[in-house]
Amino acid sequence: MEINLLEQIVIPIIKILFIAHLLIIGVMAMIWSERRVSGWMQDRLGPNRVGPQGLLQPIADGIKFLFKEDLIPNHVDKPLYVLAPAMLLVPAMITIAVVPFGSSITIPGLENPILLQIADINIGILFILAITSLGVYGVVIGAWASNNKYSLLGGLRSSAQMISYELTLGLAIIGVLMLSSSLSLRTIAVEQGAYPWKWNFLIHFPAFLAFTTAMFAETNRLPFDLAEAEQELVAGYHTEYSSMKFAIFFMAEYMNMIVGSAVVVTLFLGGWHFFGLENVGGEGSILAGLISFAIFFIKTGIFLFVFIWVRWTLPRFRYDQLMNFGWKFLLPVTLTSIVVTGTLWVVVKENKQLWIGIGNVVAAFIVVAIVAGMLAMDNNSKSAVQSTPAAAPLRGLDAVE
Amino acid sequence: MLIDYLPIVFLGVFAVLFAAVNLSLTHLLGPKKPTRVKLSVYESGVQPVGDARQRFSIRFDLIAMLFIIFDIEVVFLYPWAVVFKTFAENEGSGLFILIEMLVFIGILLLGYIYAWRKGGLTWD
Numbered sequence: 001m002e003i004n005l006l007e008q009i010v011i012p013i014i015k016i017l018f019i020a021h022l023l024i025i026g027v028m029a030m031i032w033s034e035r036r037v038s039g040w041m042q043d044r045l046g047p048n049r050v051g052p053q054g055l056l057q058p059i060a061d062g063i064k065f066l067f068k069e070d071l072i073p074n075h076v077d078k079p080l081y082v083l084a085p086a087m088l089l090v091p092a093m094i095t096i097a098v099v100p101f102g103s104s105i106t107i108p109g110l111e112n113p114i115l116l117q118i119a120d121i122n123i124g125i126l127f128i129l130a131i132t133s134l135g136v137y138g139v140v141i142g143a144w145a146s147n148n149k150y151s152l153l154g155g156l157r158s159s160a161q162m163i164s165y166e167l168t169l170g171l172a173i174i175g176v177l178m179l180s181s182s183l184s185l186r187t188i189a190v191e192q193g194a195y196p197w198k199w200n201f202l203i204h205f206p207a208f209l210a211f212t213t214a215m216f217a218e219t220n221r222l223p224f225d226l227a228e229a230e231q232e233l234v235a236g237y238h239t240e241y242s243s244m245k246f247a248i249f250f251m252a253e254y255m256n257m258i259v260g261s262a263v264v265v266t267l268f269l270g271g272w273h274f275f276g277l278e279n280v281g282g283e284g285s286i287l288a289g290l291i292s293f294a295i296f297f298i299k300t301g302i303f304l305f306v307f308i309w310v311r312w313t314l315p316r317f318r319y320d321q322l323m324n325f326g327w328k329f330l331l332p333v334t335l336t337s338i339v340v341t342g343t344l345w346v347v348v349k350e351n352k353q354l355w356i357g358i359g360n361v362v363a364a365f366i367v368v369a370i371v372a373g374m375l376a377m378d379n380n381s382k383s384a385v386q387s388t389p390a391a392a393p394l395r396g397l398d399a400v401e
Numbered sequence: 402m403l404i405d406y407l408p409i410v411f412l413g414v415f416a417v418l419f420a421a422v423n424l425s426l427t428h429l430l431g432p433k434k435p436t437r438v439k440l441s442v443y444e445s446g447v448q449p450v451g452d453a454r455q456r457f458s459i460r461f462d463l464i465a466m467l468f469i470i471f472d473i474e475v476v477f478l479y480p481w482a483v484v485f486k487t488f489a490e491n492e493g494s495g496l497f498i499l500i501e502m503l504v505f506i507g508i509l510l511l512g513y514i515y516a517w518r519k520g521g522l523t524w525d
Contacts, residue, residue: 012408020415066423070431074440086420093416097409119408126479127409148442149453160461163468170475177482239443244427248420320524323464327522331471331513335506338478342485342502346495 007110015118016097023096027254028058034308041312061247068243073146076240080145085241085248088138091131092255098124099262100186102272102293106284113284116272116293117186124185125177128263129170132218135256136162139227142249143237154236157319158220158227164326165217165224171334172211175204175341175360176267179353185263189271194278201268203357206364207337208268210330215260217326219253221307223314226322261303265296269303272296328371336363463521474509478502 032047032055039046047054072078102116121127136159143155177183179200180191192199201208217224228236238249265271272278272292281287317325340363341356348355442449481502489495516522 008404008407013411016408016412016415020412020419024419066427067430067432068427069434070428071435071439073442075442082424086417086424089420090413090416093419094409094413097412118412119405121405121409144454147453149444149455152453152457156457156461160464163472164464167468167471167475170472171478174475174478174482177479178485181483181486183479183483234443234445243431244423248423323522323524327467328517335510338482339503339506342499345486346489346499 004111007112011114012118015116019096019101019118020093023093023255023258024251026258027251028062030254030257030304031058031061031250033305037305037308038312041309065244065247070243070245073240075147077145077147080141081240082245084138084142084145085245085252086138087141088135088252089248089255091134091138092252092259095128095131095259096255096262098127098185099259099266100189100271101262101296102289103278104284105286105289107286114289115186116289120184120186122182122184125173125183125188125267128185129166129173132169132256133163133166135218135252138252139237142241146237146240148240150233150235150239151237154227154233154239157233158237161217161220161224161226161322161326164323165214165330168210168214168326168330168334169218171331171338172204172207172214173267174334175207175337176200178338178341178345179203179356185266185271189266189273192270192273194270194273194276196270196275198353199268199270199273203353204268204337204341204360205357206333206360208264210334210337211268212264213330214326215264216307216310217322219256219260219307221253221257222311223317224322225316226319257304257307258300261300261307262296264303265299269299274299324375328375329368332367332371333364336367339363460524467516467521470512471509474505477505481505 035057036046036048036054047057050056050060072081097118098121100115100117100120104113104115106113139158139162140155143151143158146152176188180188182188182191188200196202216222220227227233228238233239238246241249272295274295278292278295279288280291337360340359344356344359345352442453444450481498485495485498485502488498492498
């Protein structure tokens with residue numbers, strides 16, 4: 001096999017350096033905007049002293065982290081303790097490789113157009129699912145190696161939560177795959193086309209909601225941040241970590257958020273498409289490439305804002321509620337979505353997308369109603385059993401009066 | 402093509418280097434002033450009691466096993482989902498591949514209902 005040095009080595013490296021740095025800068029921007037937006041939502045200022053509008057605050061934080069004491073406590077399992085942050089960061093960073101962040105640019109003289117994507121592999125979605133699940137190891141190993149009660153509890157909670165919601169994550173995509181017939185993220189984005197009413201979030205609306213919810217749970221964000229519920233577990237699985245090791249846990253979390261948003265945008269929100277704006281200046285031109293990148297960037301940014309927004313809107317779940325929600329609501333809803341999509345695609349002859357979209361929403365409502373009814377029945381029979389001994393003395397009191 | 406995966410390897414190398422540089426830089430640059438208290442287990446300021454690695458709820462184990470069972474079934478759905486449309490168009494009606502999947506999901510559903518009824522999904 002012949003390797004084209006320029007096209008297969010040099011250009012990918014340029015793309016990697018660009019995207020990896022963008023990701024790191026994105027993390028800094030997220031840290032800044034998280035604090036500023038939080039401040040704005042709570043009617044206070046947030047960090048505004050370091051640089052204009054506090055923009056240099058993340059850099060100051062980073063430098064401070066670097067010069068802090070790198071403490072390795074006596075009781076930890078040293079190799080695993082040091083390795084754990086890296087095991088969380090590396091998967092978070094690699095996942096971005098298969099996400100297309102724009103259309104393509106044709107440059108005269110080159111054999112193939114330059115795809116705005118690091119690696120267009122045909123098993124993109126499988127790659128994402130496989131690599132993101134590796135992140136659980138970082139959490140579990142970090143928690144176990146710390147030899148701290150808070151860490152261990154946080155790690156256990158977090159791992160159980162992450163694997164529970166991973167099922168939903170995997171199932172929610174299947175409806176999308178059925179209609180696009182491909183595992184490549186670029187193909188899925190292209191299939192959706194330029195207009196919002198053809199995007200997957202309308203056709204698979206329940207799956208879109210389930211996927212987004214699972215994404216929040218996977219990244220350990222509120223309302224699913226039980227792994228690091230401050231009031232109970234101090235900081236969860238990274239309680240014993242200090243200096244840059246702590247910061248790497250933090251960076252990995254933000255990278256997961258950014259990559260997750262990018263994946264949602266690609267799968268459900270049309271990727272880099274927006275009313276044909278991505279083709280201004282002709283398909284394959286540099287201008288069109290830049291515009292498509294900008295559209296993708298803005299969509300991801302809006303989704304990241306939703307992350308912060310939700311954080312200050314919804315309170316934290318209780319652990320049994322979290323497990324119930326994942327296993328008893330999201331799982332049946334996504335399963336039904338697959339069945340409905342398949343059945344309607346075969347049965348309906350015209351306007352398939354429209355009917356699948358309507359059918360999915362209706363079916364999701366029915367499933368949620370059934371599950372809620374069953375849970376209510378369960379609770380009634382349980383409380384009937386429990387209330388008898390407790391109610392007896394009260395009735396006795398009544399009799400005395 | 403295997404060459405398509407080369408950029409992912411490059412990115413992996415970059416990510417590992419980034420993590421390694423950060424971890425070793427902070428180790429080199431930070432001050433080293435360990436004390437006995439600093440190096441002990443953090444337990445909200447009180448003397449740590451007992452070992453951290455104690456027994457934990459069996460529920461976590463149960464969830465992990467249920468996850469493995471269901472996740473493997475989900476993986477079987479992927480190849481089916483990818484060929485669904487092409488297969489249905491070639492065959493004509495697509496009824497065969499649909500019923501095949503319904504049977505599979507039916508079996509999955511049976512296991513799911515069993516786990517639910519047995520209380521495997523209830524957390525209290």
